[in-house]
Amino acid sequence: xIQVCLNGPRxxxxxxxxxxxxxxxxxxxxxxxxxxxxDVHVHPKTPCGSDSLSPRVxxxxxxxxxxxxxxxxxxxxxxxxxxxxxxxxxRIRSWxxxxxxxxxxxxxxxxxxxxxxxxxxxxxxxxxxxxxxDGPERFLRSPLxxxxxxxxxxxTDTDPATAEDTARTLLDRLGASxxxxxxxxxxxDGAWPVLRxxxxxxxxxxxxxxxxxxxxxxxxxxxVAEVVEAARRTEHEAAExxxxxxxxxxxxxxxxx
Numbered sequence: 366x367i368q369v370c371l372n373g374p375r376x377x378x379x380x381x382x383x384x385x386x387x388x389x390x391x392x393x394x395x396x397x398x399x400x401x402x403x404d405v406h407v408h409p410k411t412p413c414g415s416d417s418l419s420p421r422v423x424x425x426x427x428x429x430x431x432x433x434x435x436x437x438x439x440x441x442x443x444x445x446x447x448x449x450x451x452x453x454x455x456r457i458r459s460w461x462x463x464x465x466x467x468x469x470x471x472x473x474x475x476x477x478x479x480x481x482x483x484x485x486x487x488x489x490x491x492x493x494x495x496x497x498x499d500g501p502e503r504f505l506r507s508p509l510x511x512x513x514x515x516x517x518x519x520x521t522d523t524d525p526a527t528a529e530d531t532a533r534t535l536l537d538r539l540g541a542s543x544x545x546x547x548x549x550x551x552x553x554d555g556a557w558p559v560l561r562x563x564x565x566x567x568x569x570x571x572x573x574x575x576x577x578x579x580x581x582x583x584x585x586x587x588x589v590a591e592v593v594e595a596a597r598r599t600e601h602e603a604a605e606x607x608x609x610x611x612x613x614x615x616x617x618x619x620x621x622x
Contacts, residue, residue, distance in 0.1 A: 366570075370574070379574075394407070404436055409425075416441065418457065439467055440468075442483070468517060493519055495521050496534070501538045520559045528555030529558045533562075548563075574589060580592065
């Protein structure tokens with residue numbers, strides 16, 4: 366499964382490929398789904414370009430995207446969109462249009478309460494477990510862990526020379542992860558190496574302007590769809606490779622096949 370991340374905390378100043386308005390996000394989502402994405406992750410934004418959890422901001426984005434695609438659509442609950450965890454929960458409880466899922470970064474203050482509020486409303490939870498944080502350990506101890514939709518294994522190492530090793534270490538830390546599906550992805554210069562690893566391991570992944578603004582050859586991406594198309598090509602390359610790598614739920618095992 367390839368999830369498309371349409372914008373993230375980036376803005377129009379970062380790249381012309383970053384959609385901002387509800388209409389632009391819907392257009393990019395439709396093109397990404399046509400290119401092969403089967404799930405959408407979006408950061409609803411105010412007119413000035415700030416991430417927001419306000420129901421007046423979230424609802425139009427979800428409605429516009431759902432008008433043109435028939436795949437699950439999720440949003441962020443990152444602390445940067447609402448730093449006060451109490452207020453973050455209040456925002457979620459005030460949503461008038463619900464996403465199919467929402468990401469919760471488990472290392473952030475109030476993550477358990479945010480996840481509980483989402484589950485109470487019937488919204489799937491993507492557990493964001495970042496490398497370089499204690500999020501994985503917190504999550505594995507959480508009574509809510511077995512109830513989440515999937516794990517987002519987020520590799521924050523942006524060095525292309527080390528990002529893959531960091532990803533392997535993160536997967537080891539996750540262990541069985543309660544048998545949950547794992548979506549592995551990286552960011553910036555580490556995004557493509559981690560995506561290629563995810564494809565070789567047979568794990569779900571994601572790609573889009575939130576994670577990376579360039580194609581595997583370093584050229585700036587002209588659109589969200591172009592990034593998804595490049596990701597699909599890596600999937601075919603992994604399928605045609607001569608070396609298989611299998612991620613076992615209790616850790617990682619690699620071997621020739």
